Amino acid sequence: MFFVLSKTIGYLLLPTNFMIGLGLVGAVLLLTRFAWLGRKLAITSALLLLVCGLSPLGNMLLYPLEARFPAWDPARGAPDGIIVLGASIEADLSAAHGTPVVRNAPDRIIAAAILARRYPTARVVFSGGSANLLSNDAREADFAGEVFEGLGIAKSRLTMERRSRNTLENAEFSKALVGPRPGERWLLVTSAFHMPRSVGLFRKAGFPVEAYPVDWRVGGRDSLFAFTNLALEGLWRTDAGTREWMGLIAYRATGKIDDLLPGPSPN
Secondary structure, three states: OHHHHHHHHHOOOOHHHHHHHHHHHHHHHHHOOHHHHHHHHHHHHHOOOOHHHHOHHHHHHHHHHHHHOOOOOOOHOOOHHHHEEOOOEEEHHHHHHOOOOEOOOHHHHHHHHHHHHOOOOOOOEOOOOOOOOOOOOOOOHHHHHHHHHOOOOOHEHHHHHOOOOOOOHHHHHHHHHHHHOOOOOOEEEEEEEHHHHHHHHHHHHOOEEEEEOOOOOOOHHHHHOOOOOOOHHHHHHHHHHHHHHHHHHHHOOOOOOOOOOOOOOOO
16 A cells, blocks of 8 residues: 555656646636636745746755765775665566666666676675556566676576565565664665665564675765756756655555664664
């Protein structure tokens, strides 16, 4: 149920989708006796799109998420395993073309491959099924192995988790698949803005991990008020930041994480 709600109500509440919907309602009302309301909705929609796309709002939403975890310190020694979360590979496109199609957050896979080559005894787990509400049998994990092998990682070191549909299931299914032993050290590789929610869910699942953030979208604090490209960055950052904060609030409210904004060590 949580997955269905996140893919329906959560999708509609994303700023870009909500504002476009508001504009469409306004356009329809222009053809009725409520044209005055339609004009107001259409103007409001356009103004909000400009604010979300051209203002620093997206940066301000993402920055506290990305700054929550520092870069991983290798001084503690080699990890026992590396978990990389999905969302990089377009499973449906990969199935259609018969080859892996990497469109989003390639840093996740690249960083995990670099770590795997640096620490040749570490196990590598890729966790990613299909995040689509309605999907065929195409799963990210079905194509990730080919990418890792192409980057020089032996197939014998790879474990593919293909059932998860969201971050909660990433944590639960990875733990069941790996069976981490006390004292083992596992790195979690995912986008920096996604790390707080991910670490919180892994902790709740009883799988302690060390954060290895990648795929930053915002620079330092001095770049918070930098205006961005409307189509490519501003709206995307606003949507991404809103999605993460909504996920954190929902997971905290339902007891799936213990802290609203999980940090480097449990509170």
